[in-house]
Amino acid sequence: MYKIPKATVKRLPFYRRCFESLHEQGIQRILSSQLGDMLKIDPATIRRDFSYIGELGRQGFGYEVNKVLLALNDFLDLNNVEQCVLIGVGNLGRAFLQYNVMKSQQQHNLNPIKILYAFDVAEEIVGKSYSGIQVLHIDKLEEIIRENKVKIAVLSVPPKSANEIAERLEGSGIKGIFNFSSISLNVSRNVYVYDVDLLNELQSFLFFVKNKYE
Amino acid sequence: MYKIPKATVKRLPFYRRCFESLHEQGIQRILSSQLGDMLKIDPATIRRDFSYIGELGRQGFGYEVNKVLLALNDFLDLNNVEQCVLIGVGNLGRAFLQYNVMKSQQQHNLNPIKILYAFDVAEEIVGKSYSGIQVLHIDKLEEIIRENKVKIAVLSVPPKSANEIAERLEGSGIKGIFNFSSISLNVSRNVYVYDVDLLNELQSFLFFVKNKYE
Numbered sequence: 384m385y386k387i388p389k390a391t392v393k394r395l396p397f398y399r400r401c402f403e404s405l406h407e408q409g410i411q412r413i414l415s416s417q418l419g420d421m422l423k424i425d426p427a428t429i430r431r432d433f434s435y436i437g438e439l440g441r442q443g444f445g446y447e448v449n450k451v452l453l454a455l456n457d458f459l460d461l462n463n464v465e466q467c468v469l470i471g472v473g474n475l476g477r478a479f480l481q482y483n484v485m486k487s488q489q490q491h492n493l494n495p496i497k498i499l500y501a502f503d504v505a506e507e508i509v510g511k512s513y514s515g516i517q518v519l520h521i522d523k524l525e526e527i528i529r530e531n532k533v534k535i536a537v538l539s540v541p542p543k544s545a546n547e548i549a550e551r552l553e554g555s556g557i558k559g560i561f562n563f564s565s566i567s568l569n570v571s572r573n574v575y576v577y578d579v580d581l582l583n584e585l586q587s588f589l590f591f592v593k594n595k596y597e
Numbered sequence: 598m599y600k601i602p603k604a605t606v607k608r609l610p611f612y613r614r615c616f617e618s619l620h621e622q623g624i625q626r627i628l629s630s631q632l633g634d635m636l637k638i639d640p641a642t643i644r645r646d647f648s649y650i651g652e653l654g655r656q657g658f659g660y661e662v663n664k665v666l667l668a669l670n671d672f673l674d675l676n677n678v679e680q681c682v683l684i685g686v687g688n689l690g691r692a693f694l695q696y697n698v699m700k701s702q703q704q705h706n707l708n709p710i711k712i713l714y715a716f717d718v719a720e721e722i723v724g725k726s727y728s729g730i731q732v733l734h735i736d737k738l739e740e741i742i743r744e745n746k747v748k749i750a751v752l753s754v755p756p757k758s759a760n761e762i763a764e765r766l767e768g769s770g771i772k773g774i775f776n777f778s779s780i781s782l783n784v785s786r787n788v789y790v791y792d793v794d795l796l797n798e799l800q801s802f803l804f805f806v807k808n809k810y811e
Contacts, residue, residue, distance in 0.1 A: 390604065392804050392805065393797075395804070396794070396798075396801055399800070400797065401781065422781060459800050459803075460803070460807060461800065465803060475692075475696055477692075478689075478693075478695065478696065479692075481688045482692065482795060485688060486796050493796075493800070494796060495800050495803045534806070535803070535806065559802060559806030561802055565614065566614075566618070572811045575802075575806045575810055575811070577798070577801075578611070579795070579798060580614075581693075581793070582700050582707075583610035583611055584607075584610075584775075584791070586613070586673050586675065586707070587609065588775055589673070589710070589773070590606050590609070590673055591603070591773070592748070592772055592789045596600070596603070596789055597786045
């Protein structure tokens, strides 16, 4: 089975953003060496990454900005917005709702998800809306997921509830979990879990600074 | 110059969290193959990553949980908390303040930064506190950084202001920027910039789900 490396996939949205910015500046063509300077990534890595997307550039001529931008949007399938649910409307859940809804309203920030509902158990939260997204009781989770054929979930519950909820998500047909819960989830290989942990990122960042990385 | 790969550094906080959890469960020893199953990372990658930290395990015997945990805390220098400023107290800035202050209050979540002050320009925000952190006017930025010898900044301003602020941060002696501003910063190689962009992460995540990665 053909697989583009995970590290490459993680760089593609960053390239896309960069090409969007070049496009807005009216720049039509760019060399991988110029891109390398801009993005602080080795030009050989950039050329290898782009080779997975298709025949995007020619040696000495560089990349046509508009062509690459369209190819990246297409490759990342950004014109298809996925319906999504969010579970856990605590501090982090609310912050994510606010951020995500804001991004949906901005131009050029192709937000790949649309949050249909949020879920929680706390009486004082259920029934309210945050950033325009209604909070339902967690009892309705399976019903809503099945009715709307939702495949994507954002999990921002406390660690102690995370695995119980993850199991219910898998049981109702969820295929991908964007996991803010700071623990490794025990789901089957049918569910792709993407761990997001700002504290981990801060720890790596500090290491790079203290050890003078460039 | 000796350099541990960036990809390894990015995995170390994740390993650390995992070993903390093993330690709490009273597990004293673990094989790299068991770790690989738990973390869904190739055991060979885990062994190579750990080889950068020191002589942590023996073939067939595995890793002593407590020894690895202490080595990781030490290697990541997590007992030294760095003073930090945050610039831009919009939605994302407030969400980060709330999240970060919350993490500082939790056990075992070794937060490597302490936010001294936040900065903004908006009249209705300056003078207020969010999550216990006071917001000062951006005019005071250089003075506060120099007085407190701050080396680390979290940048959560809109894209259009990001480079102007980044230049001021570099000019006042900042060495690392945790960049939420969604654009590439034009700073010199003396400043380490760590880009954090949840929308990029969502785009990569959706690609993995749609293309059935494991």
